[in-house]
Amino acid sequence: MSELLLTAAQMRAIEQAAIDAGEITGLQLMERAGQGAVAAIEAMWPELERAPGRAMILCGPGNNGGDGFVVARVLTGKGWDVDAFLYGDAGKLPPDARTNYERWCKIGQVRTLPTDGLPFKDGTSLIIDALFGTGLTRPLGALGKTLRDVCDAADGGRGLPREDRTPFFPYVVALDIPSGICADSGKILRAAGADAAKGSRASCVAADLVTTFHRPKAGHYLADGPRHCGTLCIIGIGLTQTGAWRDHIRLIDLPVGLSKRSKGHKYDHGHALILTGGMGRTGAARLSARAALRVGAGLVTCAAPGSAMMECATQLTSIMLRRCDDGEALAGLLEDERINALCLGPGMGVSDRTSDLMDVALASKRRVVLDADALTVLAGRDDPFAGLHDGCVLTPHGGEFARLFPDISDRLNAPATKGPAYSKVDATRDAAARAGCTVLFKGPDTVIADASGGACINTAVYDRAVPWLATAGSGDVLAGIITGMLARGSCPINATSSAAWLHVEAARTFGPGLIAEDLPETLPQVLQALLQND
Ligand SMILES: NC(=O)C1=CN([C@@H]2O[C@H](COP(=O)(O)OP(=O)(O)OC[C@H]3O[C@@H](n4cnc5c(N)ncnc54)[C@H](OP(=O)(O)O)[C@@H]3O)[C@@H](O)[C@H]2O)[C@@H](O)CC1
Numbered sequence: 001m002s003e004l005l006l007t008a009a010q011m012r013a014i015e016q017a018a019i020d021a022g023e024i025t026g027l028q029l030m031e032r033a034g035q036g037a038v039a040a041i042e043a044m045w046p047e048l049e050r051a052p053g054r055a056m057i058l059c060g061p062g063n064n065g066g067d068g069f070v071v072a073r074v075l076t077g078k079g080w081d082v083d084a085f086l087y088g089d090a091g092k093l094p095p096d097a098r099t100n101y102e103r104w105c106k107i108g109q110v111r112t113l114p115t116d117g118l119p120f121k122d123g124t125s126l127i128i129d130a131l132f133g134t135g136l137t138r139p140l141g142a143l144g145k146t147l148r149d150v151c152d153a154a155d156g157g158r159g160l161p162r163e164d165r166t167p168f169f170p171y172v173v174a175l176d177i178p179s180g181i182c183a184d185s186g187k188i189l190r191a192a193g194a195d196a197a198k199g200s201r202a203s204c205v206a207a208d209l210v211t212t213f214h215r216p217k218a219g220h221y222l223a224d225g226p227r228h229c230g231t232l233c234i235i236g237i238g239l240t241q242t243g244a245w246r247d248h249i250r251l252i253d254l255p256v257g258l259s260k261r262s263k264g265h266k267y268d269h270g271h272a273l274i275l276t277g278g279m280g281r282t283g284a285a286r287l288s289a290r291a292a293l294r295v296g297a298g299l300v301t302c303a304a305p306g307s308a309m310m311e312c313a314t315q316l317t318s319i320m321l322r323r324c325d326d327g328e329a330l331a332g333l334l335e336d337e338r339i340n341a342l343c344l345g346p347g348m349g350v351s352d353r354t355s356d357l358m359d360v361a362l363a364s365k366r367r368v369v370l371d372a373d374a375l376t377v378l379a380g381r382d383d384p385f386a387g388l389h390d391g392c393v394l395t396p397h398g399g400e401f402a403r404l405f406p407d408i409s410d411r412l413n414a415p416a417t418k419g420p421a422y423s424k425v426d427a428t429r430d431a432a433a434r435a436g437c438t439v440l441f442k443g444p445d446t447v448i449a450d451a452s453g454g455a456c457i458n459t460a461v462y463d464r465a466v467p468w469l470a471t472a473g474s475g476d477v478l479a480g481i482i483t484g485m486l487a488r489g490s491c492p493i494n495a496t497s498s499a500a501w502l503h504v505e506a507a508r509t510f511g512p513g514l515i516a517e518d519l520p521e522t523l524p525q526v527l528q529a530l531l532q533n534d
């Protein structure tokens with residue numbers, strides 16, 4: 001199961017379709033957006049509802065600015081003192097924004113937003129960023145000092161981490177998305193040549209709360225987006241459609257393919273084969289194997305070279321062990337047709353043996369997870385993608401991705417100077433199309449795509465943040481969970497997306513202090529909770 005994330009173009013198309021069908025007007029949508037934002041602010045900070053204060057509303061030249069004028073009107077009606085500013089020419093506002101600007105003008109003043117600093121009044125407890133939303137196309141360079149003041153006002157100029165701030169500084173609420181962040185990619189747009197190392201303080205707003213409308217946008221979950229959104233609140237504005245795009249992006253919010261086992265025999269749940277490295281290097285593969293077994297593969301076998309047999313034998317109980325020195329030996333093991341999923345990479349070493357085993361594994365047309373050292377071996381080949389097929393899953397982190405797909409990685413990492421910018425979803429889709437298989441591109445914003453263009457994001461941000469998951473061996477466990485899900489019969493994209501979700505969920509369930517060994521051991525608790533809700 002999953003929630004749909006939208007791009008700016010998809011959101012515009014949904015709005016337009018609803019307006020064209022006569023279901024709703026643009027003005028009604030804007031009113032609901034503004035009203036909903038105020039309700040979200042009051043829900044987040046009840047003290048602001050009890051004691052209205054002073055608010056600054058910064059409105060931009062598009063419909064995001066129109067939302068801002070609705071907020072100005074609603075807050076005034078609730079007893080707030082409102083200072084409203086416009087960046088741009090009122091005469092050029094789009095029609096709905098223009099209407100709300102004119103409504104506001106009957107109530108209060110509008111001042112031109114200066115670009116050389118924010119005329120901040122003492123006692124301001126709320127700043128509303130309604131400068132740019134899904135229509136951002138260029139960097140905010142011209143707003144430099146004023147933008148910096150928004151960030152400084154919000155934390156007293158001290159650059160304090162959000163959690164260390166006192167309540168005496170105003171809250172910053174961004175409508176739809178913090179201005180300066182591209183809604184499709186989550187990247188901060190920067191002028192060509194701008195120094196990214198100088199940080200984001202002159203380039204985009206950092207908000208305590210973002211109120212987005214209808215559906216979250218991909219940029220709320222990718223790249224710089226989550227770091228600048230604070231809390232993300234989704235507000236229904238009366239749109240019912242989600243669109244019927246082939247290029248939908250899903251946010252994984254529950255795994256699929258984990259319903260109760262209906263048949264009782266272990267072979268009904270697949271047999272996963274995990275290839276290990278040599279003596280002293282088998283720990284990673286054993287972690288993968290344990291995870292594959294815990295996630296429900298019926299049988300799991302480690303296949304080790306002769307030198308590592310004793311080491312593995314002393315460590316494994318429910319996981320079986322077979323000797324596998326080379327490709328020929330693996331071909332022999334694969335005569336057992338019940339082996340239906342393989343995992344290569346964790347701790348295997350970058351070696352001829354790994355390369356040899358990978359050739360045999362791929363030729364068998366079984367489902368194959370290629371991780372870690374297997375990806376490095378693959379990247380070193382003249383044609384890395386020859387032999388891959390739609391039953392394969394690649395699991396690169398950023399460095400491995402750059403080695404496998406250097407041109408795509410360069411494009412992704414190039415400074416984003418205009419919107420919509422090339423996103424991690426675009427990059428993962430392009431990589432999956434080129435490789436002809438499923439690609440899981442790791443990170444706090446893990447993106448999974450397959451060759452058909454399907455894409456999803458597994459998030460480890462907002463309330464799913466698990467910084468303690470960045471621990472040695474965590475990736476080996478993920479590879480094992482994917483392999484186990486493949487053995488159980490899930491298709492590659494479902495196996496991979498479910499595994500990524502379970503991996504984060506296990507870390508959330510265990511909590512800080514986690515080491516990789518804890519992840520497989522926490523899976524039963526996670527699975528149990530899922531089955532209880534089934
Ligand atoms: N449509 C609806 O019914 C609803 C819409 N809603 C709201 O509308 C928002 C989308 O509105 P929007 O499309 O007008 O885009 P928005 O982000 O306000 O600005 C675009 C303008 O900014 C300009 N511009 C861009 N970058 C710039 C820069 N760096 N510096 C200077 N200018 C720049 C750009 O110029 P252009 O690129 O065209 O030259 C254009 O003029 C959406 O996020 C949501 O909040 C909700 O009310 C729900 C109902």
Ligand SMILES: [K+]
Nearest residue numbers: 132175177179
């Ligand atoms: K905004």
